[in-house]
Amino acid sequence: MKLWSTTLLSRENMNYKDTLNLPHNSFPMKANLPQQEPKWLEGMGKTVVLRNSINKMHNGKYFQLFSGSPYSNGDIHVGHSFNYILKDFIARSKRMNGCNVNFTIGWDNHGLPIELVVEKQLKGKRVPNDVFRKLCRKYAEEQVAIQKQSFYRLGISADFDNPYHTMDYQTESNTVKALANIYQQSNLVSGKKPTHFCFDCQSSLAEAEVEYYDKNSKTAYVGFYSSTINADLVAYTTTIWTLPANEALAVNPELYYSLFEYISNNQVKRIIIEEDSGVSFFQLVNATHIKQLEVFSGKELSNKNLVVNHPFLAKQVPIVCADYVSNDVGTGIVHIAPTFGMDDYQVGKQHSLPMTDTVNTSGEFIHPMFTGKTIHTATNDIISLLQANDKLYFTNELTHSYPHCWRHKTPTIFMATPQWFIKLDQVAKDAVASLDEVEFYPVNGKVRLTKALQNRPDWCISRQRRWGVPIPIYTHKDTKYPHPDTYNIMLKVSENMSKIGLEAWFDKTHREVLGVDESVYNPCLDTLDVWFDSGVQFFSVCAARGMQITSDVYLEGSDQHRGWFQSSILTAMAMSPENARSEMVPYKNLITHGFVLDKDGKKMSKSLGNVISPNDIVKKYGADVLRLWVANSDYQKDVRIGDEILERVSDQYRKLRNTIKHLVNNLHDYDYDENMNVTLLEYDQYTINRINEVLYACNVFYNKFEFSNVITTISEFCTDVLSNEYINNTRDRVYTYVKHSNSRRSAQTVYFMALKMLYQVLEPIIPFTMYELMLLSEQHHNSMITLNNSILNSYNTFNYSLLSEHKKQFNKTIEQMVKDKVVNSSSECVISINTDNEGYIKRINSGELKRYFNVAEVLFNNTLINTVKRVSNEYQKCERCWNYSTFINSECLCNTCANALVNKEESHKYM
Ligand SMILES: [Zn+2]
Ligand SMILES: [Zn+2]
Structure with a gap:
């Protein structure tokens, strides 16, 4: 764009220069965002509060944007900034359009990652649990402060003065109250579930506490006799000690199984194994005279209602189907012990198999046949038993990668331990039904969330941890039933927790609560899954603060279909009576975004050294440039970031700034109120119509959360319509005409309207630059720019x-x-x-x-x-x-x- 002022100034003969209406240079071309932005933060915050209260005064629509909680560990990464900036686009655009916006943010504080950090800090030193929890709390507080500062610096317009934390005493208390409601609705049930278990820790371990090392294990090919077919179904196992807990055999429904006859050691054998596994099996057992007698698909085999005899216990077990069974190793037939494996457990749930306890928490057998043996020493006894019963086809040793405790470096096992579950059958169905009330952006989110809900087994919400919200339930020492007054006990504990936090349960002398009953009840010392903490926030935070249970928007990464979106709706359904569930959906609009990748489309990771910190971007380019990058992104897919991309965005920023600069620097002698009665020239009316159209279009885009359409529309408008056309076509009028002449004021009115429109549309995206503009317009007494957000008049004009x-x-x-x-x-x-x-x-x-x-x-x-x-x-x-x-x-x-x-x-x- 050719600027009149500079051409004039460079002219040698400038006799008339002082008689021209030259622009003031009050809005500089060079933004200096990294230095300037921090100075504006406080004032920007006040403007947000002011705008909201004006909207409230005018009975603006209430709009609740409830932010999911990042975990308070480590500074924010670029994905966090992407997420929060998108949320801020919504909050600011709604506010700009007259809504009374509630943008609540908070942090997730409990859970394993913080326990692990604190444990590392303690360097193996043992401290009492209450001291440990205090250290966790302190660490979480420090981390929240760091993240909060980073979010604030991005210009996020959330209510930073009133954030929530899942570790706030009141929130902890409300979380237990939510759990009590779920209990009251009979949706909280006890059960068992396998977890990694370390006998040295005497405790369940999380996946993060497990390390994989090579281990030697004895393997066995074991026969399970079917009298109907008169053959052994041969299963392969690497955990021989789990055979006493066997409850079924599993076959793959898609594979084919053969009945073979062969001779080995002069004995005739009849076995069933998967067809292709025969080759290696017959070598192992030195088979000769092999005959294939019959073929069944896995599906047929399991449909025959066959039962097989346990190889050494006096019981019969069924044959069931499981998709995960393969013929890669072994025989395509797997022995199922639901107590001792995750897959086994899932199969057991599907087929209602019993969960047999054979081992105690020290790894010793409680099964009468093996009393006094451990899982390590019993293996040889079991092998002897199998041999004696003629059910051992082959045994060997295998070196394989096996989970070990990260503290003790000893092998762990999968073992079912008592846990608490939210019963999901009806709850998940109701959750799926209620999704009809929700708008999804993008629309396929509905399918993703529905699938996630439909495939979900009962939700195990108990964790054997220390830094978390308790499950304040007493169970009878003999019957294992919860205390008859459990609901009221939970409410009472919840009330105490609002005053002293977690210790209201963990540090409790239970005699105070139970009286003489104390001697026959055990307190549950588990903590809640942190997904429960965040899931119930619609209750523990929103309802508790008098906000709506149903937020207008939840906006998170698409991985939250499996996380927060799900835990929110499931807890909401589980805590309400069936006939009230449709009122309890925690969100109206569910918006998801993709992941932020590096410039080449690779996932960012410390090991690849391609991590870009949002704090560094802000220091180099300014928050407005980072925000402009977010606005340009096709956020519902994965997006890329890198210096080259940010340089391009900076260019775009400079172009926008140049247009704004030209408009604002020519308005130094213009006051909107004084020029209300200017007679607009027809071309100016026509241009105002176009400004109006753009404003309308952008508002529509904002309402559909299509931010890249907003920025594309505005960028094009600034270049094509304002810079190249209107500004260019009116420069004579603005620079050379009589200052107060109608023609000049008419053009200035268009400049002003254009600026007003740009302010409204760009404030959500580049709020720092728009705040700079607002400060300037206040100096020029045309603060109209900021506080009035109505659509402008439209005119009946000729089309230019x-x-x-x-x-x-x-x-x-x-x-x-x-x-x-x-x-x-x-x-x-x-x-x-x-x-x-x-x-x-x-x-x-x-x-x-x-x-x-x-x-x-x-x-x-x-x-x-x-x-x-x-x-x-x-x-x-x-x-x-x-x-x-x-x-x-x-x-x-x-x-x-x-x-x-x-x-x-x-x-x-x-x-
Ligand atoms: Zn251990
Ligand atoms: Zn002239």
Whole structure:
């Protein structure tokens, strides 16, 4: 864009310079965002509060944007900033459109990662649990402070003064209250579930506490006799000690199984194994005279209602199907011990198999056949038993990767331990049904969430940890049933927790609560899954604060279909009576975004060294550039970030800034209130209509959460309509006309309206720059820019797009003439427009038209072609406005300029 002011200033003969209306340089081109932004943060916060209270006063619609909680461990990464900036686009755009916005943020504090950090800090030193929890709390507080500062620096307009934390005493207390409600609805049930278990820790371990090392294990091919087929189904196992807990055999429904007959050690054997596994099996057992007698699919085999005899216990077990069974190793037949394996457990749940306890928490057998043995020493006894019963086909040793305790480096086992579950059958069905009330962005989110809900087994919510919300339930030492007054006990504990936190349960002398019953009840010392803490936030935070249970928006990464979106709706359903569940959906609009990848589309990781910190981006480019990058992204998919990308965004920022700069720097002598009655020229009315259309379009995009459409529309509008067209076409009026003339004020009014529109549309995206603009507009007494957000008037005008097409054509010709050195600029040209079919142009005075085309003269012709010529010798250049004219007076001024110097207005009607 060619700037009039600079061309004039560089001119040698500047006699008339002081008589021009030159722009003030109050809005600098160089933004200096990294240095400037921190200075504006406080004022921006106040503006947000002010805008919200004005909206509230005007009965603006209440809009609740409830932010899911990041985990308070480590500073924020670029994915967090992506997420929060998207949320902020929504909060700010809703506020700008008159809503009373509640944007609540908070942090997730309990759980294993913090326990692990604190444990490392203690370097193996043992401390009492209450001291340990205090250390966890302190660490979490420090981490929250760090993250909060980083989010604040990004210009996030959330309520930073009232964040929630899942470790707030009141929130902890409310979390237990939510659990009590679920108990009251009979949806909290006890059961068993395998977890990693370390006999040295005497405790369950989380996946993160397990390390994998190689281990030697004895393996066995074990026969389970079917009297119906008169053959052994041969299963392969690497955990021989789990055979006493066997409850079924599993086959893959898609594989084929054969009944073979063969001879080994002079004995005739009849076995069933998966067809292809025969090759290796027959080698192992030295088989000869092999005959394939019959073939069954896995599905058929399991449909026959066959039972097989346990190889050494007096019981029979069924044959069931399981998709995970393969023929890669072994025989395609797997022995199932639901107590001792995750897959086994799932199969057991599906087929209602019993869970047999055979081992205690010290790893010793409680099964009478193996009393006094451990899981290590019993293996040889079991092998002997199998041999004695003629059920051992082959045994060997295998070196495989096996889970070990990260503290003790000893092998762990999977073992079912008592746990608490939320019963999900009906709850998940109701959750799926209630999703019909939810709008999904993108729409396929509904399918993802529905699938996640449908495939979910009962939710195990208990953890054997220390830093977490308790499950305050007493169970009877013999019957294992919860205390008959459990609901009230939970409420009482919850009340105490609101005063002293977790220790209201963990540090409790239980005699106070139970009296003499204390001797026959055990307190549950487990903690709640942290997904429960965050899941119930609609209750523990929203409802508790008098907010709505149903938020207008939940916006998180698409991985939350398996996480928070699910835990929220499941807890909401589980804690309410069936007939009230449809009222309990925690979200109206569910928006998801993709992941942030590096410039090459790779996942960021410390080991790859490609991690980009949002704090570093902000220091280098400024938060507004980071925000502009988010706005440009197709956020519902995975997005990329890198220096090259950010440089491109910086360019875009500079272009926007340049347009804004031009508008604002020419409004230093303009006051909207004083110019309410200006008679807008028709072309200016037309431009205001276009500004209106863009504002309307952008509001529609905001309402559909399509931020990249907003920024694309605005960027194009700034370049094509404002910079290249309107500003260019009105520079004479603005710079050279009488200051208070109607023509000039009319153009300034368009500048002002354009700025007002840009402020409204861009404030959600680049709030720092818009705050800078607001400060300036307040100095100019045109603070209207910020506080009024109505759509502007629209006008009935002629459509100037045809004229604009003419101009584009002329410009092409003139550009070529400049290249060919025929003319220096368009101002040396006389153009002739064919107006045969476009008589409307004739309405416009040619003096007005020449300003529009930036030429010396506009002629009309009826020759069907447009022509451009260099001005003849009769034309001279005006020393003030540089336009060529046939009327240049003795002071080297054109008529318009001569008039301007004596405050005589040039009257324009159209443009
Ligand atoms: Zn251990
Ligand atoms: Zn002039």
